[in-house]
Amino acid sequence: MLKLNPEINVCTIIEEWDEELEELILVHPNRIEIEIKHNFVFDNRLIPSDFNGIIVKNITIGEPYPKEFYDDIEENVEIPFYMLESPEKYTSYVKQHLNRIRIELKAPNMTMTEALDALTGGFENHQEWFNDVCCD
Secondary structure (H helix, E strand, O other): OHHHOOEEEEEOOEEEEEOOOOEEEEEOOOOOEEEEEEOOOOOHHHOOOEEOOEEEEEEEOOOOOOHHHHOOOOOOOOOOHHHHHOHHHHHHHHHHHHHHHHHHOOOOOOOHHHHHHHHHOOHHHHHHHHHHHHHO
16 A cells, blocks of 8 residues: 555544534544545545554545546536445546556556545445435
C-alpha cells in the first residue's frame, strides 16, 4: 500500500460536521482512528476496516470522482450521492482507463475485474450496496 503513496494520519481528535449547528463538533474524545487518504485511483482492497482494534477510515481526496462520472448528469441538478457510485460508471471508467489504472497501481497485468475490485474495494459487494441503497 505504501508504494501507492497514500497520506496516513493517526487522529485522536475526532470531529464531525453537525448539520443543525453548522459547525464541527468533537465526538468520541477517547477514540483513536487511522485515516488513509488517497486519490480516486487506488487499490482500496489494501485498506482494512480496522487495525489492531483501531478504526481505519478510507478517504478519497481531491476530486472524489473522475469527470466521466458526471457525463450524464445535468449541471446544477442535485442528485443522490449514490448515483455517482453506480456500477455502470465504474465499469465504463475502467474500460476506458485500464492501462492508466495499471500504471498508477503499479500492476501491469491487472485485469478489468481486478481493477474494478481495486477501485471499489470489492466490486461484487459494491454492486450489492448500490442495489440496496438505490433500489430500496
